[in-house]
Amino acid sequence: MNAMEKVAWTDLTVSVVAVAAATLLVPWLGSRATSAFALLALTAMLSVFFMRPRGNRIVIDERDQEIAKKATSVGVGTAWFTLSAAVATATVWASYSNTHEVSTVFLNWLIWVQFAICFGVKGLASVVMYRRQRHAS
Amino acid sequence: MPRKKEPTLSNCIRDLRTKSAMTQQELADRVGVTRQTIVALEGGAYTPSLALALRIAKVFSKTTDDVFQLDE
Numbered sequence: 001m002n003a004m005e006k007v008a009w010t011d012l013t014v015s016v017v018a019v020a021a022a023t024l025l026v027p028w029l030g031s032r033a034t035s036a037f038a039l040l041a042l043t044a045m046l047s048v049f050f051m052r053p054r055g056n057r058i059v060i061d062e063r064d065q066e067i068a069k070k071a072t073s074v075g076v077g078t079a080w081f082t083l084s085a086a087v088a089t090a091t092v093w094a095s096y097s098n099t100h101e102v103s104t105v106f107l108n109w110l111i112w113v114q115f116a117i118c119f120g121v122k123g124l125a126s127v128v129m130y131r132r133q134r135h136a137s
Numbered sequence: 138m139p140r141k142k143e144p145t146l147s148n149c150i151r152d153l154r155t156k157s158a159m160t161q162q163e164l165a166d167r168v169g170v171t172r173q174t175i176v177a178l179e180g181g182a183y184t185p186s187l188a189l190a191l192r193i194a195k196v197f198s199k200t201t202d203d204v205f206q207l208d209e
């Protein structure tokens with residue numbers, strides 16, 4: 001497994017763990033359970049660790065860059081789509097239920113979940129692309 | 138409307154490498170990629186950039202036509 005594949009697995013795992021931790025902490029912390037999304041910072045820290053230089057050996061090459069570009073596009077696209085759909089649904093719901101307001105707690109959750117979706121989908125897309133290339137032969 | 142099928146690129150990198158008694162890591166180091174990319178290339182799962190194809194051909198002192206074939 002090369003460095004960027006480890007980064008992909010890290011993105012996927014940390015995102016799933018962050019969402020699970022935030023959900024599990026809701027009964028105790030309420031809306032402050034979103035602090036569990038701070039775990040997403042691990043993706044950046046571990047990426048730096050995995051991509052550290054190793055002598056003259058190549059760590060990231062053109063195939064890794066190509067996969068990262070496609071996966072980022074899929075992750076960001078999915079996050080934007082779900083964000084738009086969630087905001088539209090919340091707005092329609094608020095206007096039809098005569099409350100005419102959207103909870104800031106809901107918006108806080110929405111923003112953090114979008115980050116988790118972005119990293120999670122990016123990681124999943126990368127893992128799938130790496131596995132396809134490995135099993136093609 | 139039927140879609141045009143993408144042509145695939147086959148290669149003889151594995152044969153050339155074994156004839157040269159070179160490991161995948163040695164070839165990877167010489168052309169500036171990771172060993173996993175050489176694995177993907179030999180398995181026909183990855184289409185290299187023109188620059189990488191030229192570097193691989195140069196390592197074996199061949200032309201790109203000798204190393205890569207277009208399967209249409």
